[in-house]
Amino acid sequence: MSNQSKGVSYKKMDKSYFKSRELKRHAGVWSLWALGVGGVISGHFSGWNLGLASGGWGGMLLATIIIAIMYIGLTQCVAEMSPALPHTGGAYSFARSSMGPWGGFFTGLVENMEFILTPAVIVFFISSYMSGIFETGPDSLPYWWFGFYSFFTILNIVGVELSFRLTVVVTILALLCLVVFWVSSIGSIDFAANALNIKASANGKAELLSGGYGKFLPMGFAGALGALPFAVWLFLAIEQLPLAAEESIDPKKDMPKGLTYGMITLIISAFMILWLNSSIPLGAYALSQSGEPLLDGFKMLYGSSTAKGLTLVAVIGLIASFHTIIFAFGRQIYSLSRAGYFPVFLSITHKKRKTPYTALIAGSVIGFMVLMLTRYLAGVEQSEIFIGGALLNMAVFSAMLSYVLQSASFLLLRKNKPNLKRPYKSPLGKTGAWVTIAIALITIYFQLQDGSYKIAVFSAIAYLTIGLIYFGIYGRHRLILSPEEEFAINKKE
Numbered sequence: 001m002s003n004q005s006k007g008v009s010y011k012k013m014d015k016s017y018f019k020s021r022e023l024k025r026h027a028g029v030w031s032l033w034a035l036g037v038g039g040v041i042s043g044h045f046s047g048w049n050l051g052l053a054s055g056g057w058g059g060m061l062l063a064t065i066i067i068a069i070m071y072i073g074l075t076q077c078v079a080e081m082s083p084a085l086p087h088t089g090g091a092y093s094f095a096r097s098s099m100g101p102w103g104g105f106f107t108g109l110v111e112n113m114e115f116i117l118t119p120a121v122i123v124f125f126i127s128s129y130m131s132g133i134f135e136t137g138p139d140s141l142p143y144w145w146f147g148f149y150s151f152f153t154i155l156n157i158v159g160v161e162l163s164f165r166l167t168v169v170v171t172i173l174a175l176l177c178l179v180v181f182w183v184s185s186i187g188s189i190d191f192a193a194n195a196l197n198i199k200a201s202a203n204g205k206a207e208l209l210s211g212g213y214g215k216f217l218p219m220g221f222a223g224a225l226g227a228l229p230f231a232v233w234l235f236l237a238i239e240q241l242p243l244a245a246e247e248s249i250d251p252k253k254d255m256p257k258g259l260t261y262g263m264i265t266l267i268i269s270a271f272m273i274l275w276l277n278s279s280i281p282l283g284a285y286a287l288s289q290s291g292e293p294l295l296d297g298f299k300m301l302y303g304s305s306t307a308k309g310l311t312l313v314a315v316i317g318l319i320a321s322f323h324t325i326i327f328a329f330g331r332q333i334y335s336l337s338r339a340g341y342f343p344v345f346l347s348i349t350h351k352k353r354k355t356p357y358t359a360l361i362a363g364s365v366i367g368f369m370v371l372m373l374t375r376y377l378a379g380v381e382q383s384e385i386f387i388g389g390a391l392l393n394m395a396v397f398s399a400m401l402s403y404v405l406q407s408a409s410f411l412l413l414r415k416n417k418p419n420l421k422r423p424y425k426s427p428l429g430k431t432g433a434w435v436t437i438a439i440a441l442i443t444i445y446f447q448l449q450d451g452s453y454k455i456a457v458f459s460a461i462a463y464l465t466i467g468l469i470y471f472g473i474y475g476r477h478r479l480i481l482s483p484e485e486e487f488a489i490n491k492k493e
Contacts, residue, residue, distance in 0.1 A: 008101045008476040010485065011340070017480075021338050021347045023088065024160050024354035027248045031164040032258025035324050036238040037265050038171035042122055042321035043233035044178060044266075044273050045294045045314055047392075051230030052288035053206040055223030056198040057278050058216035063227035064234060064274060068267055070439035071235040073432035074403050075263050077410040079256035082242040083423040084413075086251040089335035089484045090242035091406050096339075097488040098412035099405075101476060104488075107405040108336045109467040113460060114398040115329035118237060120367040121392045122322045123148050129292075129315050145371050149364040152323050156330055157350065157357045160247055163327055170320040175269070177313050181294060182272050184301050189279035197283045208285045228443045232396050234270040237321070238262050239399075239406070240328035243335070256424040326360065329367075333359035339482035341475055393456035397447060400440040407433040407440075 027035070051060045078094075087093045089104075091111045096104030127144030131137065136144075156163050193212035200218045201207040209218075217223060241259055245251045277293055278284040282300045290296050295314040302310065334356035337347035346359045374391065410433045413420060426432055448454055479485065 008479050010479050010481050012481050018338075020351075021334075021349050021356075022354050023246045023349065023356070025247055025249050026160045027164055027244050027254070028250075029254045029257045029261070031168060032241055032244060032248060032254055033261045033265070034164070034168040034171040035244060035327065036241045036258060036262030038167050038174070038320040038324040039237035039240050039328065040235055040262075040266055040321065041171065041174045041178075041269075042318045043236060044269050045174075045317035046125070046290075046292055047233035048230055048270075048274070049277070049287045049290055049293040051227035052198065052278070052284050054219065054230065055225075055227040056206070056215070056218040057195040057274075057284045059219055059221075059224035060227045060231065060274060062217075062221075062224035063231040064270055066224075066439055067228060067231040067235060067443075068270065070403070070436050070443075071238065071266075072263060073428055073436035073439075074239060074407065075259045076426035076428045076432050077407055077436065078239060078242055079259045079424055080422055080426040081406075081410055081413065082245055082255045082259075083252040084420055085484070085487060086245045086248075086255075087335070087482075087484045087487070088243055088246040088331050089339070089482075090240070090245070090332065091402055091409075092332075092336055092339075092341075093242070093484040093487075094409040094413070095405055096484055098409040098416065100488075101479065101485075102471070103405070103409075104484075105336075105341050105471050105475070106464070106468065107402065107409070108332070108341060109464060110398050110402045110405065112329070112332055112336070113463060114237075114395050114402060115240070115325055115332055116363060116367055117370065117391050117395040117398070119322050119325045119329070120370050121395065122318050122325070123367070124371060126315055126318045126322060129311050129318070133311055142372060142375070145368055148322065149368050152326050153360050153364045155323070156326055156360050157353065157355050159353045160355060163323075163355075167320075167324050167327070170316065170323060174317040174320040175265075177316055178269055178273065178294075181297060181301075182276050185276040185280050185297070188281060188301060189276060190281070191275075191279045194281060194283040195275075195278040198285050198288065206285065206288060208283075212283070225442065226446050226449065228439075229393070229396050229447050232399065232443065234273075235263075235266055236396070236399055237325060237328070238266065239402070240325065240332075243328050243331040247331075252423040326364065329363040330356050330360035333363055335482075335484065338480065339485050340478050340480035341471070344480065390456040390459065393447060394460045397444060397457045397460050400444045400447075403440040404437050407436040 051063055081094045085093050085097055092104050092108030095107035123145055126148055127141050130144055131140055196214040197209045197212040198206050198218050199209040199214050248254050277297050278287055280297060280300055282296055287293050295310055298310040334347045336342045337344055346362055348358045349355060350357050411430055
């Protein structure tokens with residue numbers, strides 16, 4: 001069977017093809033909530049704080065509000081599309097139904113880059129923490145990377161029930177760590193003296209304002225916009241929930257609830273950590289230079305003598321995100337492979353456990369190789385700077401591009417398929433989608449204002465260009481009528 005009008009060719013597979021690619025339903029509302037919150041929560045432990053250097057505390061607050069609005073718009077779009085198209089393809093599935101096979105592949109490729117690079121960055125920081133605890137030195141980092149990738153890949157392969165149970169446990173533990181910090185901080189806060197201790201130097205850079213009581217927006221509104229890419233880390237990856245659609249017990253009811261409850265949780269946590277972490281004596285300026293803001297906050301409250309124990313606390317948040325995003329890239333690779341966009345062997349599932357083990361292994365191997373290649377090219381001493389900068393920002397760029405494409409899919413589906421059965425409808429409607437697109441594009445623009453971001457963005461563009469060339473020459477002639485593809489072709493209105 002072929003569809004030459006769209007410039008692609010399809011092959012119809014027999015039942016045995018899909019039987020060897022079955023998934024198992026297990027996830028309820030709270031499993032989905034944990035998957036969404038767990039994928040994000042590491043950003044509440046570190047990363048967001050670097051935005052304080054761009055806009056001061058007030059600038060970071062405004063950036064967080066703007067980005068929260070973007071994610072509310074995005075998740076409401078996704079909450080409408082996912083029950084209407086309850087396939088594990090997520091963003092690829094939405095785009096395939098609204099923009100055709102080229103749009104579906106490109107959106108899937110963009111999201112794939114985000115989900116491969118994000119856990120690679122996270123495991124680097126987990127391993128750095130563990131190396132510090134056990135005093136193993138920088139040469140041991142590749143062994144830590146291999147160990148964590150292996151352990152959590154195996155856990156995801158063993159079974160979906162175990163994977164979701166672990167997701168719930170580590171997400172709750174990570175949130176408990178944050179709650180303990182919030183409660184511990186209350187008696188030590190002095191907002192004006194500590195959170196407002198940043199001023200703009202003559203060249204516009206952040207400087208320490210001794211004694212605090214500085215301006216709410218020391219770098220002006222432009223500083224707040226410059227902090228947008230850092231505020232993204234307080235919410236990045238909640239959009240992965242639709243990848244569990246075919247493993248959700250009732251995706252039409254549970255997916256919108258999981259997304260909504262997840263966003264409520266993350267918004268509360270984001271503003272609590274921004275307020276309290278900045279308001280204790282450590283201060284916003286020191287926090288803006290920190291690689292481990294929550295850990296430094298704990299040290300300030302409890303003393304550095306308990307540093308190793310506190311480091312283990314900090315690792316919990318990173319582990320929660322690492323584990324859940326491994327789940328996400330496994331399903332994302334699986335869905336693109338099942339439809340023929342990626343090599344089809346990557347969608348084979350375990351005969352007994354019904355988990356996409358080939359996709360999970362492939363994603364982990366690629367992530368590990370990215371880390372090793374980065375270490376080789378940048379050198380042992382510079383690898384932390386490169387991973388913390390370029391790779392991390394490539395993930396942010398791909399996420400923003402994905403949000404534009406998903407919101408565009410929402411608008412096109414509303415326009416071209418108005419009678420599509422929608423068990424849930426976004427109360428924000430088209431306005432929410434347009435606002436999401438606008439904020440995502442503004443965030444990309446401000447990424448390009450920084451030299452290190454430019455390197456990341458151009459590297460990402462090179463990767464996407466290679467992917468499109470592959471699809472144009474080879475992939476588009478070998479597509480398969482998977483559930484996503486059949487829905488897109490046959491759902492005429």
